[in-house]
Amino acid sequence: MSEKLVVVGQGYVGLPLAVRAVQAGFRVVGVDVDEWRVKRLNAGESYVEDVTDEALAAAHRTGRYLASADVADAAGFDVCVITVPTPLREGVPDLSHIGSAGRSIAPFLRPGATVVLESTTYPGTTEEYLRPILEEGSGLSAPGDFFLGYSPERIDPGNPRWRLENTPKVVSGVDEASLARVRAFYEAVVEQVVPVSAPQVAELCKLLENTFRHVNIALVNELSVFARQLGIDVWEAIDAASTKPFGYMRFTPGPGVGGHCLPIDPSYLSWKVKRTLGHNFRFVELANDVNDHMPAHVVGRLTLALNDRRRAVNGSRVLLLGLSYKKNAGDCRESPALDVARRLRRLGADVRAADPHVDLALVPEGVALAEPSRAELAAADAVVILTDHDSFDYGLVQRESAFVFDTRNRCRGPNVERL
Known part of the structure; x- marks a missing residue:
């Protein structure tokens, strides 16, 4: 029987790993506390751009993938990989999601099982923070009873060239035996692994x-x-x-x-x-x-440019091209484009935004979604290129817009000002 893998967290890191592991022959349970995510995944709907609905459907057809909000489905795992968020709270690292994941899986930790942390964090987290949680909840020790390591995620959402399987994977373990187990797992799912001497090295x-x-x-x-x-x-x-x-x-x-x-x-x-x-x-x-000051700088430059054209920001119609934080990707959380949009709204601008990749639920309040059509471009007092998705027709943008403020160097012409 194939080994059982549990991936805690089914986001942009965990879901590609889960699907790739199914392809490599593992039985996979993707655990996520978000029941909405779990329902979508079990219905064959992917919300992660690097995993297509077709790839998810293929994983389901094998009978070796299950998404679950019930951590009890982790029972009997051979390998568990933790891929939960590690945000900042008032400038201080928030490891609460790692702690919660560790406490939830610890009762199911068996002798000989392997746990790997992939969440980005400060050096020492795996050994000083996660290990005590796992040991206390399981009654086992590492090294000795179970294997423990750290392998930093290197997912680049939307990158068609460098994917999970062909990006070199740094691996580590709390001892030589743990390193061997962690290395063996990743060698089954990626093309190249890069072992280092200790989890702190991999974390750094x-x-x-x-x-x-x-x-x-x-x-x-x-x-x-x-x-x-x-x-x-x-x-x-x-x-x-x-x-x-x-x-x-x-x-x-x-x-x-x-x-x-x-x-x-x-x-x-x-x-x-x-x-x-x-x-x-x-x-x-x-x-x-x-x-941190670049969104304010962009708004300041746009304000001066509009002023040169005898326009105030207040009342101007501004079309933003791109809200996501990176090109050809859909995630706009923590995006500087959202900061620009909010600042313009506070100054009284009529802000519209075009982005074919972004989830509508994440668009700031008061920002209307629009298509970068000839009419929409012509109606804008200013068009601001914030994320240079390849799907935008930059020739059309330049021809039809009265003024373009380009922060990504995609347009040229007398009506274009670049950052």
């Missing part, structure tokens, strides 16, 4: 990856502000720098950072450094400051 690895992006995005965002004031085209400078074949990686400015990772994960690292060492992680704090 994830934070390093996202802090690297966060800091470099902040760098080009601040450059875009200063380049404008200096009369220099920052996009041309970035294009030129990108021709260097070594020692440089291209990052581009935008209205800020969003999503589940970049606004949050670096703060986990700075919190750990401050709490443990008593030092400020100045790079992260500076990056947070720059990126």
